[in-house]
Amino acid sequence: AQSVTQLDSHVSVSEGTPVLLRCNYSSSYSPSLFWYVQHPNKGLQLLLKYTSAATLVKGINGFEAEFKKSETSFHLTKPSAHMSDAAEYFCVVSRSGNTGKLIFGQGTTLQVKP
Amino acid sequence: DTAVSQTPKYLVTQMGNDKSIKCEQNLGHDTMYWYKQDSKKFLKIMFSYNNKELIINETVPNRFSPKSPDKAHLNLHINSLELGDSAVYFCASSQERTGWYGYTFGSGTRLTVV
Numbered sequence: 001a002q003s004v005t006q007l008d009s010h011v012s013v014s015e016g017t018p019v020l021l022r023c024n025y026s027s028s029y030s031p032s033l034f035w036y037v038q039h040p041n042k043g044l045q046l047l048l049k050y051t052s053a054a055t056l057v058k059g060i061n062g063f064e065a066e067f068k069k070s071e072t073s074f075h076l077t078k079p080s081a082h083m084s085d086a087a088e089y090f091c092v093v094s095r096s097g098n099t100g101k102l103i104f105g106q107g108t109t110l111q112v113k114p
Numbered sequence: 115d116t117a118v119s120q121t122p123k124y125l126v127t128q129m130g131n132d133k134s135i136k137c138e139q140n141l142g143h144d145t146m147y148w149y150k151q152d153s154k155k156f157l158k159i160m161f162s163y164n165n166k167e168l169i170i171n172e173t174v175p176n177r178f179s180p181k182s183p184d185k186a187h188l189n190l191h192i193n194s195l196e197l198g199d200s201a202v203y204f205c206a207s208s209q210e211r212t213g214w215y216g217y218t219f220g221s222g223t224r225l226t227v228v
Contacts, residue, residue, distance in 0.1 A: 042222075043219045043220055044206075046217070094213050102217065104157040106155075107156070
């Protein structure tokens with residue numbers, strides 16, 4: 001069965017410093033992994049996705065994530081945080097098989113301080 | 115604009131009422147979903163339709179009934195609303211049933227039952 005664990009419920013960084021949001025997954029098969037962002041009172045926006053191609057995935061707004069099979073991790077990083085990055089971030093695994101069921105992590109709230 | 119659109123954006127209603135939330139996508143996607151986000155921001159799938167066929171039906175009270183008149187529309191009808199139904203409901207679509215390419219989410223419907 002697939003599952004995903006976001007290791008931090010809340011991360012606080014200063015503007016201009018690096019961002020690291022941690023995610024571990026569990027999957028019986030080669031997973032598809034995603035990061036979604038949700039700004040306050042908004043819908044979910046896809047940041048990036050891993051679907052068994054390159055292990056380092058680049059997304060929008062300067063975010064990237066690295067798939068590490070040996071560590072079952074898919075951490076999200078950004079070299080320099082911007083105030084507009086403050087939001088809720090979800091690590092997501094797609095259940096294998098022929099249905100597109102997404103399994104969401106618990107979410108990480110990113111706070112960016114000036 | 116190409117998008118997944120939900121109506122209404124906000125819905126406040128009394129316990130015991132029946133209400134519907136509508137969703138439309140003009141992306142040409144084959145598969146549509148309903149997700150529920152609770153007060154702790156946890157997201158869980160409720161239903162999925164592929165070309166008007168129900169393919170995912172999670173453990174959801176039978177007061178919730180999805181309807182897909184065509185592959186571009188997926189509506190959610192809720193009977194006898196309860197306080198615990200208060201949540202944000204997200205509609206989403208994917209290109210095909212595996213969700214391999216990721217989802218596009220609507221902006222959500224915030225349902226408040228009083």
